[in-house]
Amino acid sequence: MAFYEQHIHPKPTTFLSKYxxxxxxxxxxxxxxxxxxxxxxxxxxxxMLIRWTLSNPGVPFPVLGNLFFPMSGGVVPPDxxxxxxxxxxxxxxxxxITPLLIGAFGNFCIPLMIGARDMAFPAMNMLSFWLAxxxxxxxxxxxxxxLGAAASGWTAYPTLSTLIGSPGVGQTLWAIAIFVLGISSTxxxxxxxxxxxxxxxxxxxxxxxxLTVWGLWLTAILNAIFLPVLGAGGLLLVFDRVFxxxxxxxxxxxxxxxxxPVLFQHVFWIFGHPEVYILILPAWGMVSxxxxxxxxxxxxxxxxxxxxMTSITILSTLVYxxxxxxxxxxxxxxxxxMTLTMTISIPSAIFFANWLGTLWRGSIRFTSPMVFSMGVxxxxxxxxxxxxxxxxxxxxxxxxxxxxxxxxxxxTMAASVLLGSFAAIYFWFPKMFGKMLCEKLALTxxxxxxxxxxGVFMGMMMVGYGGMHRRIYNPFIYExxxxxxxxxxxxxxxxxxxxIGQIPFxxxxxxxxxFKKEMAPDNPWEVGTLEWTIPTPAxxxxxxxxxxxxxxxxxxxNPNLTTGRDFQYQTEELVKG
Numbered sequence: 023m024a025f026y027e028q029h030i031h032p033k034p035t036t037f038l039s040k041y042x043x044x045x046x047x048x049x050x051x052x053x054x055x056x057x058x059x060x061x062x063x064x065x066x067x068x069x070m071l072i073r074w075t076l077s078n079p080g081v082p083f084p085v086l087g088n089l090f091f092p093m094s095g096g097v098v099p100p101d102x103x104x105x106x107x108x109x110x111x112x113x114x115x116x117x118x119i120t121p122l123l124i125g126a127f128g129n130f131c132i133p134l135m136i137g138a139r140d141m142a143f144p145a146m147n148m149l150s151f152w153l154a155x156x157x158x159x160x161x162x163x164x165x166x167x168x169l170g171a172a173a174s175g176w177t178a179y180p181t182l183s184t185l186i187g188s189p190g191v192g193q194t195l196w197a198i199a200i201f202v203l204g205i206s207s208t209x210x211x212x213x214x215x216x217x218x219x220x221x222x223x224x225x226x227x228x229x230x231x232x233l234t235v236w237g238l239w240l241t242a243i244l245n246a247i248f249l250p251v252l253g254a255g256g257l258l259l260v261f262d263r264v265f266x267x268x269x270x271x272x273x274x275x276x277x278x279x280x281x282x283p284v285l286f287q288h289v290f291w292i293f294g295h296p297e298v299y300i301l302i303l304p305a306w307g308m309v310s311x312x313x314x315x316x317x318x319x320x321x322x323x324x325x326x327x328x329x330x331m332t333s334i335t336i337l338s339t340l341v342y343x344x345x346x347x348x349x350x351x352x353x354x355x356x357x358x359x360m361t362l363t364m365t366i367s368i369p370s371a372i373f374f375a376n377w378l379g380t381l382w383r384g385s386i387r388f389t390s391p392m393v394f395s396m397g398v399x400x401x402x403x404x405x406x407x408x409x410x411x412x413x414x415x416x417x418x419x420x421x422x423x424x425x426x427x428x429x430x431x432x433x434t435m436a437a438s439v440l441l442g443s444f445a446a447i448y449f450w451f452p453k454m455f456g457k458m459l460c461e462k463l464a465l466t467x468x469x470x471x472x473x474x475x476x477g478v479f480m481g482m483m484m485v486g487y488g489g490m491h492r493r494i495y496n497p498f499i500y501e502x503x504x505x506x507x508x509x510x511x512x513x514x515x516x517x518x519x520x521x522i523g524q525i526p527f528x529x530x531x532x533x534x535x536x537f538k539k540e541m542a543p544d545n546p547w548e549v550g551t552l553e554w555t556i557p558t559p560a561x562x563x564x565x566x567x568x569x570x571x572x573x574x575x576x577x578x579x580n581p582n583l584t585t586g587r588d589f590q591y592q593t594e595e596l597v598k599g
Contacts, residue, residue: 121154
């Protein structure tokens, strides 16, 4: 469907068609945002229990402990600890960050920022959300079955995830939930890809798209290619557990020539390493735009940033083996994967330098979206640099499966993506809901979160360097780890601080949505991308007339402007001297 064929959808007339089974991409985005916030809440509570257990083994956690483990008096039992960190990782990655960044802002931003009236396939969009809800119901139901939920880690390695390692039905429900979620996300990815290719406003070339759209589009491409791989692995795991097949049965290769647990690791990480970039690419794109918007100057090297993200997208498909250096991989393969892993740091360094170039000598406005975006620059720098030690064979052999790995991927997949999500929420909230969040509460939220987050994840890398393994219920039964007790207590304190830091965010959301009467101006941030050329909040049809794009998304500080503004809308001719 070309731009000139886009029709205005009739306005929904019933509660169900407007709020529940909506075809409107903006309402589906709101549904995803609440879905993701609920996931953050549940996964965050599990994180608190994990941290408390590591620094206070055998001591009940006040309130939360009794909520999750009433039968043991609020103490996390040893046999439930593996279940706790498995579900925490699964929920945070697939049911919190994914719906927030990709589901909510992919749905909300793509049509509005490319000048479209909706997604290419609105019905598929609605179905994608409800399949994600079904997946979440299956996963949460696994918490209440006999023997409890999955306990094999979020990577679900056999033999831990086979009937030998996890005899209950919880692990089967985990695999089914991931399979269903894979279908949902693949449908969303196809929708995003098609929308960007076919529904861009006239005049909008690929390099006229905001970098936010670039990040979401490249993420969708990776999702469409690699989520079916994870789905296939999950389905084969279900077959092994339910129908007695031997795809991942340990020792099967020695008897009948089929079956190998390491096969699952290959299948998982072929998806799993692109997944890192599936989660971070949207945040990179949003941060690249927001830094330009609030530095009040054009994004430094915008085309180079888009090409660097494209290069990373391609290279991310070739580096998965660095997760498997300890699986008796051939030395020739380890050297190849190490070289490719080091290569991917080159385009990463390019767009990181472009971020700094955007900030350099900018007229910076320290709004809440800007400070969260600057936080992403800091934490991603730390996460990327520490990844070099895990991509190098010799250092990874020591650091593998320690808390150094946990700290590293939390800096990249949790800290960067979480701060990026908050930057996006604060920036697009007025366009989404028509009201401005309180800036004082937002800045309070940032500083408490930022300090707590760095205390947790930097501390994790320190105890990991000290040799602390990531799957031990009580590490202090080992004499060589006793000296890490004070540091673990400090990490737990930082985690509690980070948890408390989310209270201002919740207060801000509730008070703004339900008690604030003042409506936001149409363009509160003074930005020229297409979503700010229409009323706030966006009407159900988005654009009464499909816009015609005449310049890029980062036209700031042009000395030849005579409009009284320091920016141009993308629908205006570029003013030249």
